[in-house]
Amino acid sequence: MEKLLIAGDRVPTVSGQTTQLIDPATGEAWMEVAAAGVEDVDRAVQVADQARAGWRRVNSRDRTQILLRLANLIRENREALAQLESRNVGKPIRDARDEVDLAADCFEFYAGTVNKFGGTVNPVAAAGTSLTFREPIGVCGLIAPWNFPIAITSWKVAPALAMGNTIVLKPASQTPLTALRLAELALEAGVPAGVFNVVPGPGSVAGNALVRHPLVRKVSFTGSTEIGTQVMKLAADDIKNVTLELGGKSANLVFVDADLDKVIPKAMWSVLGNAGQDCCARSRLLLERPLYEEFLYRLSNEFKKLKLGMPLNDDTEIGPLVSFGHRDRVQEYIEIGRKEGATLVCGGNIPAQTDLEKGAFLQPTIFADVKPNSRIAQEEIFGPVVCAIPFDHEEEAIAIANNSFYGLSGSIWTQDISRALRVAKAIETGVISINTGHSVHLEAPFGGYKRSGIGRELGLAVLAHYSELKSVFIAD
Ligand code: NAD
Ligand code: MN
Numbered sequence: 001m002e003k004l005l006i007a008g009d010r011v012p013t014v015s016g017q018t019t020q021l022i023d024p025a026t027g028e029a030w031m032e033v034a035a036a037g038v039e040d041v042d043r044a045v046q047v048a049d050q051a052r053a054g055w056r057r058v059n060s061r062d063r064t065q066i067l068l069r070l071a072n073l074i075r076e077n078r079e080a081l082a083q084l085e086s087r088n089v090g091k092p093i094r095d096a097r098d099e100v101d102l103a104a105d106c107f108e109f110y111a112g113t114v115n116k117f118g119g120t121v122n123p124v125a126a127a128g129t130s131l132t133f134r135e136p137i138g139v140c141g142l143i144a145p146w147n148f149p150i151a152i153t154s155w156k157v158a159p160a161l162a163m164g165n166t167i168v169l170k171p172a173s174q175t176p177l178t179a180l181r182l183a184e185l186a187l188e189a190g191v192p193a194g195v196f197n198v199v200p201g202p203g204s205v206a207g208n209a210l211v212r213h214p215l216v217r218k219v220s221f222t223g224s225t226e227i228g229t230q231v232m233k234l235a236a237d238d239i240k241n242v243t244l245e246l247g248g249k250s251a252n253l254v255f256v257d258a259d260l261d262k263v264i265p266k267a268m269w270s271v272l273g274n275a276g277q278d279c280c281a282r283s284r285l286l287l288e289r290p291l292y293e294e295f296l297y298r299l300s301n302e303f304k305k306l307k308l309g310m311p312l313n314d315d316t317e318i319g320p321l322v323s324f325g326h327r328d329r330v331q332e333y334i335e336i337g338r339k340e341g342a343t344l345v346c347g348g349n350i351p352a353q354t355d356l357e358k359g360a361f362l363q364p365t366i367f368a369d370v371k372p373n374s375r376i377a378q379e380e381i382f383g384p385v386v387c388a389i390p391f392d393h394e395e396e397a398i399a400i401a402n403n404s405f406y407g408l409s410g411s412i413w414t415q416d417i418s419r420a421l422r423v424a425k426a427i428e429t430g431v432i433s434i435n436t437g438h439s440v441h442l443e444a445p446f447g448g449y450k451r452s453g454i455g456r457e458l459g460l461a462v463l464a465h466y467s468e469l470k471s472v473f474i475a476d
Helices: 038-050 052-057 060-076 078-089 093-111 149-162 177-189 203-212 225-236 260-276 289-305 324-339 394-402 417-426 461-465
Strands: 004-006 009-011 018-022 029-034 128-136 139-143 166-170 196-198 216-222 241-245 251-254 284-288 343-346 365-368 385-391 410-413 467-475
Touching: 004 038, 004 177, 038 052, 038 139, 038 166, 038 196, 038 203, 052 128, 060 078, 060 093, 060 149, 060 177, 078 093, 078 149, 078 177, 093 149, 139 149, 139 203, 149 166, 149 177, 149 216, 149 461, 166 203, 177 196, 203 216, 203 225, 216 225, 225 241, 251 260, 251 394, 260 289, 260 385, 260 410, 284 289, 284 394, 289 343, 289 365, 289 385, 324 343, 324 385, 385 394, 394 417, 410 417, 461 467
Parallel strands: 139 166, 139 216, 166 196, 216 241, 251 284, 251 410, 284 385, 365 385
Antiparallel strands: 004 009, 004 196, 018 029, 128 467, 343 365
């Protein structure tokens, strides 16, 4: 049984409630985890509040060194962490290894910012000196999703610690394992007990209690837009500082001059990575009409070659979805797509392979001739489903891409540099890539426009979201 981690100790819950984790690749129960209730969250927040003064006093060199040690401990435990994540989420082991590396790199990057992100001296029109200080906000309530648990947790924990805050983290209820392990490694690295606490549990109970707690000063939430809306309302009661990283329905815009040999595999992985359970998934494929038929024909051939398999196998390209309930939801969207009259080009079913029949697997699916206003083109499916839409000219492509409540990510595929930049400026998203399906770099800001979120993670930009800015004036 995995317990909570509060004040440096692994402790049971007050109520004795637990969550049963199900292995998504086999359907078997494999681990029980303590499910925090309101009392447990309260205790964790009180502990984090008391740990504030001590952590703030740790000088910048020592704090840097602690975070660097944590980066190295993550690397030393790479394979064990990757296997835990792979099994818990059902993600291919080779992807899990990359995500553990990203977590280590993230702590290393923010270790380097501790003694470089400070205040300013301001040339005010008064007799005296004006200074600003960057100060910790206080207790941060961090809420993570299940799709990239260790990576997204690190994007929050590393800058929060770097800026001198203390933490109560609530991982997604189905995927708490690497977060607990990360907090143990943080203790080993020298993060004082009480600074980084972890309370796995249901969002509606533990997550809700964390967002409402009056001693929590900052909430950083990554998850669905639906829950993000609730979190923002709850946080409004005492004007908490809020960062929201929410859903997406990003577009791949492929123009006729794109190099199809390069684009097809990259465009495919930009939606099928993590079995499509990616906020940045380019799930709308906008193709300029002259290449529409050829592109879809070649893309569907690639889809049929993909290796679905057990997450821990080194050659598996696509694992199961995170849970059977989530697969049901994605299948409902496939049904909606059929009813809306989109053309099913390939996939759409549970795979027939007998070795996969006990897991939450789903065939990678392409819908063509999707209407830009239809539900499958508007709503986040969060599974291995691509919606292809033809367009006739650049302005139309931009209009279709922007016809969305979301604005997280996207890609433009063209050899024409002026067009690439013109379209990049016109697309209403927080992140846009040209000739690649990747959008995440630790050193650059990441986040959404519109209903995809508020605030930014990563880069130096996130540090402002984990600190208060104090203005001091000293008269001559
Ligand atoms: P979710 O919204 O269901 O849950 C996210 C987290 O919130 C979980 O820890 C959950 O337990 C908790 N939660 C649920 N109800 C809550 C409540 N009432 N109060 C407080 N916390 C609550 O999201 P999910 O299913 O875990 O993840 C998938 C979603 O996350 C997708 O929409 C995806 O686009 C989004 N996502 C966004 C980003 C990004 O950076 N923009 C990254 C990854 C995932
Ligand atoms: Mn969910």
